C-alpha cells in the first residue's frame with residue numbers, strides 16, 4: 516500500500532504549476548468531450564487522501580465516483596492483483612477459463628440478496644453490465660420493453676444513454692437512441708408535489724398505472740431501478756416505492772433489475788442498498804466499488820434467468836479480466852475484514868449530524884439525504900419554491916476544491932453536492948472535510 520500521510524496539505528494554488536503544465540498537454544491531445552471535475556493531476560492516493568503532482572494532498576470525498584471504497588491502494592487489492600499480473604494478464608475467459616473469475620461469481624452469489632440459486636457473468640464497465648442485464652431479461656421473457664425512471668442514470672453506451680434520463684451532458688446530440696425504453700415517475704420525496712409522506716404510494720401507483728396503460732405489463736421484459744439514485748441526485752426512493760414495483764414485477768413476469776453499480780458493495784451501510792427494504796431483485800448489476808479501482812462489472816441473478824441466454828450469447832474479450840478479478844477478491848476480503856458496512860453507517864452518522872446542523876444555519880441547503888457514505892445536500896434558492904441553486908452548487912464545489920477537498924456535484928438540476936468518501940477514511944479527515952464545507956458555505 517502507498518504510505519501516504521493521512522493529512523490535508525495545500526502547498527500551491529489549485530491547480531498548481533505542474534498540473535497546469537499537464538493540463539496544457541492534455542488540452543492539446545485529449546478529446547474535449549472527456550471532462551474532469553478538478554484539473555489537478557494525481558500522483559498517488561490511498562486511505563482518504565489523494566496527492567497531486569505538485570505535492571498537494573486532497574481529502575477525498577469522491578472515491579473516483581464511488582469506486583475506491585476500500586481506498587485507492589488497499590493492501591489486499593495491490594497484493595492479489597500484483598501476484599495475478601505476474602502469473603498471467605489475460606487468456607480470455609471465453610478461450611481458457613481461470614479460477615479467479617469463478618471465485619468472484621461465488622462471492623457475488625453469497626453476498627447479493629436472496630438465498631436462491633444464483634449465477635453471474637462478468638464485464639468491464641457498469642454500462643456493459645446494464646446492457647447485458649437487458650439482453651438476459653429479454654432472452655428470458657421473450658419480451659422487449661424496458662422500464663426506467665425519472666432521474667435515472669445507467670451509463671453512456673447507446674442503450675444505456677436511452678435508459679439514462681438527463682439530456683445534458685449525457686445524451687445531447689448523440690441520438691438516435693435504442694427503442695422500447697419507457698420512463699415512469701420516480702418517488703423523489705423532496706420534490707414530490709403533495710409532500711414526502713404521500714410520495715411512496717402515489718409515485719408507485721403512477722408508475723404502475725403508466726406501465727400498465729401505456730406499455731402493457733405483458734410487453735415488459737425488465738424494470739431497472741437504482742435503489743439509491745446516483746448521478747440523478749442521491750435520491751432515496753420514498754419508502755414503499757421499491758417494494759411496490761418489485762411486487763408488480765413479480766406478479767407480471769417482469770424481471771426486476773436493481774442497478775447497484777453506485778450504491779452496492781457496502782457504500783450505503785449494507786452490502787447492497789436494496790437490502791434496506793428487504794428487496795430481492797431478480798438481477799443485480801454491480802461495478803464501481805467491486806474491485807478497488809480496477810475495471811470490473813457483473814450481472815448476478817436467479818440461475819434460471821441468467822441461464823436463459825444461449826451459450827456464447829454473453830461475453831466479451833476482456834470481461835472478467837484475471838487481474839481485475841484478483842483485485843475484486845482483495846477488495847471483498849478488505850470489506851469483510853474491516854466490516855466496511857459498519858464504517859459506512861458511522862460515516863452517515865457523522866456526516867448527517869454535521870450537515871443537518873448546517874441546514875439549520877444556511878437556508879441554501881434544502882435537503883440533507885442519502886445513506887451510509889453516499890450522502891448529499893441539495894441546494895435551493897428558496898426553501899418554499901425549491902428553485903435549484905445550480906450556480907451556488909458549482910461555486911461551493913469550487914471553493915472546497917481550492918481548500919483541498921475533493922467533492923463532486925450531481926443531480927438532474929446540477930444543484931446537489933454529493934459525498935462519497937472511501938470507507939477507510941479516518942474520522943479526523945472526515946471532520947476536516949466537513950469543516951471545509953461549512954467554511955465554504957459561510958464564505959458564499
Ligand SMILES: *Cc1c(COP(=O)(O)O)cnc(C)c1O
Nearest residue numbers: 640641642668669670745776777
Ligand atoms: C456509473 C454508473 C453506471 C455506469 O457505469 P460505467 O462503469 O461508468 O459504465 C451505471 N449505473 C449506475 C447506477 C452508475 O452509477
